[in-house]
C-alpha cells in the first residue's frame with residue numbers, strides 16, 4: 001500500500017531536506033514493499049497537490065523555490081483550507097508539519113479526521129494546548145508522530161511512550177536538550193568570554209536569528225514539557241520552574257548585535273563561575289529535569305554545576321542527552337540516549353522514521 005505524504009513547510013530547511021530524502025530513498029517500490037509518495041507540498045504562500053502523487057522534479061523545484069516567489073503552486077488561505085482540499089480527494093494522507101506555526105487547530109483537525117495522519121517536527125502545537133488536548137493529539141502513535149519535537153527525533157519521545165505503555169514508572173529524567181546552549185557551555189569551559197561565544201554561535205548558524213530565543217530557556221522548557229506529558233504527567237508550561245541562561249533584563253534588546261554586545265557585562269561573572277566549578281571538578285550545563293516524588297512531578301530548567309565526568313558533564317558541543325531513571329532502569333544503570341540535537345539530515349531522517357510507523361503492512365525488504 002502506498003503512503004501519501006503532504007509536506008507543509010516544504011520550502012524550509014527541515015521540510016526541503018525531508019522532501020529530498022523521501023524522493024531519493026522512499027519512493028522505490030522494489031526496495032519498499034509499501035513506498036511513500038509525495039502527494040502535496042506547501043510553503044507559507046502556495047501549495048501543490050495531486051491525489052496521484054507529484055512528480056519528482058516539481059517537488060524539487062517547489063522545495064528549492066525555483067518557480068518564482070509563489071513557488072509555482074496555488075495560493076491558499078490557511079492550513080484548514082489545505083485540509084479541505086485533501087479531504088475532498090478522499091485518499092489517506094500523512095501531513096508532515098515542518099513549520100514553526102502555532103496551529104493547534106490544524107493538528108486537532110488532522111488527528112480527528114479518518115484516514116489522515118500527522119508527523120510533526122514543530123513542537124508548538126504540543127505545548128500551546130492543555131494536557132487533555134495533548135493526550136487527544138498524541139494518543140495514537142500509528143497516526144500522530146512527534147519524535148522530532150525533541151532531540152531532533154532521537155529516542156526520547158518514543159522511549160517515554162514505550163515506558164508508559166509497559167507501565168514502567170518514571171522516577172526522574174534529566175537532560176540537555178539545546179545544541180546551542182551545549183556549544184556555549186563547552187566553550188565557556190575553555191574560559192572564553194560569553195559575549196564572544198554567543199557571537200560565534202550565531203555566525204556558525206547554531207542560534208535562532210535572535211540568540212535571546214535560545215538563552216531564555218523557552219525552547220528547552222517546551223521540550224521538557226513535551227517529554228513530561230508524554231510520560232503521562234498532567235503538566236503545563238506554568239509548571240516549569242525556568243531559570244534563563246542569563247538574567248531576564250538582557251532580553252529587552254531587540255537588535256541581536258547590541259544584545260550580544262550587552263552580554264560583555266556578564267563575561268567576568270561567567271569566568272568566575274567556571275573557574276570555581278573547575279576547582280571542584282564541575283562544569284556548567286543547562287539542565288532540564290523532571291523529578292517524581294509520591295507520584296507528583298516537578299519540572300525545572302536551569303544552569304547547573306554538574307560533575308565533569310558525569311552523564312551530562314561529559315557531553316561535548318552541540319550533542320543532546322537524556323538520562324531516565326525508572327523502575328526497570330535504576331539510578332546505578334539509567335537509560336541514557338545521546339544524539340545530535342539538531343541537524344537537517346538527521347531531523348529529516350527521523351521524520352521518515354515517524355512515517356514508517358504509520359505505514360500499514362510495513363515490510364522490511
Ligand SMILES: NC(=O)c1ccc[n+]([C@@H]2O[C@H](COP(=O)([O-])OP(=O)(O)OC[C@H]3O[C@@H](n4cnc5c(N)ncnc54)[C@H](OP(=O)(O)O)[C@@H]3O)[C@@H](O)[C@H]2O)c1
Nearest residue numbers: 009010011012013014043044098099100121122342343347
Ligand atoms: N533545524 C533543525 O535542526 C530542527 C530540528 C528539529 C525540529 N525542528 C523544527 O522544524 C521546524 C522547521 O524548522 P526550519 O529550520 O526548517 O524552519 P524554516 O527554514 O524557517 O522553514 C519554515 C517553513 O515553514 C513555512 N511556513 C511559514 N509560515 C507558514 C504558514 N503560515 N503556512 C504554511 N507554511 C509556512 C515556510 O514557508 P516559506 O518558505 O514560504 O516561508 C518554510 O517552508 C521548526 O518547528 C523547528 O523547531 C528543526
